[in-house]
Amino acid sequence: MMGQRILIIYTGGTIGMKQTREGLAPAADLAEEIRSLVELGPAFQQQPPILETLAYDPLIDSSDMRPALWLKLAIDIEKRYDDYDGFVVLHGTDTLAYTSSALSYFIRRWGKPVVVTGAQLPFGFPRSDARANLISAIEVACTMPGSLAQVCVVFGSRIMRGNRVTKISARAYDAFDSPRYPLLGKIGIDIEFQGSRRLTHGERLASRPLQAPADDSVAMVRLFPGISANLFNAICSAPSLRGLVLEAYGSGNAPTRDPALMDAIRAAVKRGIVVLVVSQPLDGVVSFDRYAAGSGLPGAGAISGGDLTPEAAVTKLYYLIACGLDAAQITRELQRPVSGEMSL
Numbered sequence: 001m002m003g004q005r006i007l008i009i010y011t012g013g014t015i016g017m018k019q020t021r022e023g024l025a026p027a028a029d030l031a032e033e034i035r036s037l038v039e040l041g042p043a044f045q046q047q048p049p050i051l052e053t054l055a056y057d058p059l060i061d062s063s064d065m066r067p068a069l070w071l072k073l074a075i076d077i078e079k080r081y082d083d084y085d086g087f088v089v090l091h092g093t094d095t096l097a098y099t100s101s102a103l104s105y106f107i108r109r110w111g112k113p114v115v116v117t118g119a120q121l122p123f124g125f126p127r128s129d130a131r132a133n134l135i136s137a138i139e140v141a142c143t144m145p146g147s148l149a150q151v152c153v154v155f156g157s158r159i160m161r162g163n164r165v166t167k168i169s170a171r172a173y174d175a176f177d178s179p180r181y182p183l184l185g186k187i188g189i190d191i192e193f194q195g196s197r198r199l200t201h202g203e204r205l206a207s208r209p210l211q212a213p214a215d216d217s218v219a220m221v222r223l224f225p226g227i228s229a230n231l232f233n234a235i236c237s238a239p240s241l242r243g244l245v246l247e248a249y250g251s252g253n254a255p256t257r258d259p260a261l262m263d264a265i266r267a268a269v270k271r272g273i274v275v276l277v278v279s280q281p282l283d284g285v286v287s288f289d290r291y292a293a294g295s296g297l298p299g300a301g302a303i304s305g306g307d308l309t310p311e312a313a314v315t316k317l318y319y320l321i322a323c324g325l326d327a328a329q330i331t332r333e334l335q336r337p338v339s340g341e342m343s344l
């Protein structure tokens with residue numbers, strides 16, 4: 001029997017960086033290192049996987065990631081979907097949670113693992129996590145049970161649903177967590193999958209052609225004590241704005257004693273801007289009826305994002321815009337999951 005065929009797409013990030021005078025910067029020779037990778041886990045001793053690589057040009061620090069690139073990544077994977085058993089995406093950690101969320105929506109074929117990973121230290125550095133993360137990602141791509149196959153993030157000791165992760169550390173090797181949803185599995189001496197985290201896909205939108213969404217069609221605002229209607233109006237006056245993620249306090253609370261702010265939100269919604277509310281705490285869920293202070297936002301026409309992470313919320317808005325939906329359709333689609341990103 002042949003080994004699994006895995007395509008490794010290298011987008012950049014610390015995992016393949018080299019030291020330059022300006023600091024760490026992406027370098028191209030990681031693809032060579034991957035090809036010569038022999039130190040694969042026990043799962044491969046009998047049947048080594050067939051690894052192929054696709055390196056992007058230019059390689060980027062993930063701070064340069066853009067919505068159009070999510071679409072390109074999704075198309076690159078979809079085009080090759082039948083040729084491989086699984087996909088590994090090597091990505092910088094800074095915006096990895098956005099990309100893994102975006103891929104869970106933008107890739108509209110299901111049934112194969114798409115594993116996103118990266119590293120906190122470059123491949124060649126002593127004590128780097130790059131090799132371990134890469135090998136774990138390949139092993140997960142080869143062995144993930146079909147019933148569990150989805151866009152996931154493998155990093156440090158955790159296997160997580162792609163649209164549930166958030167970066168929690170710029171220093172620890174366990175840089176990501178899935179605070180609002182259980183892990184898909186754990187990486188220790190063995191890789192242990194949690195078989196019950198099966199995913200049901202919303203297939204409704206899969207036939208709609210995707211257009212790269214404009215960068216400035218989505219914005220994100222985090223509430224803070226002192227936030228003013230003026231500031232909110234200034235952001236919402238951008239003519240291209242279609243959707244706004246509002247990071248509210250706790251279970252969706254906002255300063256309801258500031259009628260000007262609530263009026264500004266109401267006016268934005270009236271102009272066709274979809275306002276999607278998520279919760280600021282790592283382990284937060286929007287539940288507007290818990291506090292009186294939670295009544296302001298739905299009263300102004302904002303929509304609950306439930307337990308969506310901010311990353312999954314922003315990318316979902318971009319995705320629904322990429323599907324060509326209008327404000328009423330976007331509002332409707334936000335109430336249900338596309339790809340397991342929210343609990344109902």
Ligand SMILES: NC(=O)C[C@H](N)C(=O)O
Binds near residue numbers: 061093121
């Ligand atoms: N650890 C990393 O990969 C950070 C890097 N700045 C990136 O996101 O590309």
